[in-house]
Amino acid sequence: MKRRFLMMLGVPLALTAPRLAAETPPEVRIGARKFEFHPNKVTMKLGQPVVLVLISEDRIHGFKMPDLGIRTDIVPGQETRVALTPQRAGSFSFFCDVFCGDGHEDMDGTVTVEA
Ligand SMILES: [Cu+2]
Numbered sequence: 579m580k581r582r583f584l585m586m587l588g589v590p591l592a593l594t595a596p597r598l599a600a601e602t603p604p605e606v607r608i609g610a611r612k613f614e615f616h617p618n619k620v621t622m623k624l625g626q627p628v629v630l631v632l633i634s635e636d637r638i639h640g641f642k643m644p645d646l647g648i649r650t651d652i653v654p655g656q657e658t659r660v661a662l663t664p665q666r667a668g669s670f671s672f673f674c675d676v677f678c679g680d681g682h683e684d685m686d687g688t689v690t691v692e693a
Pocket residue numbers: 639640674675676677678679682683685
């Protein structure tokens with residue numbers, strides 16, 4: 579009804595679109611510290627954009643999720659933001675790929691993408 583009303587007034591529909599386009603995708607915040615990610619289990623929806631916000635609490639860590647083509651450093655004192663729209667359903671592992679000490683090998687987690 580509103581759309582028809584605007585069209586009748588000659589208001590281009592594009593004027594009503596920016597509100598939708600500017601909608602920020604939900605954030606998925608993941609902390610990193612020796613020797614864990616928290617949370618280390620994250621669920622996303624297939625085709626739904628999210629922004630990973632990665633925060634280190636102690637030193638430089640890495641974040642690598644090969645199945646979804648993501649690799650970045652996580653530097654203390656700054657948020658590392660990675661936009662992502664999962665295109666495959668399933669469970670995908672991520673892990674730290676910057677050696678951070680004994681226990682580094684256990685620093686991992688799983689993203690589950692639900693269809
Ligand atoms: Cu590490």
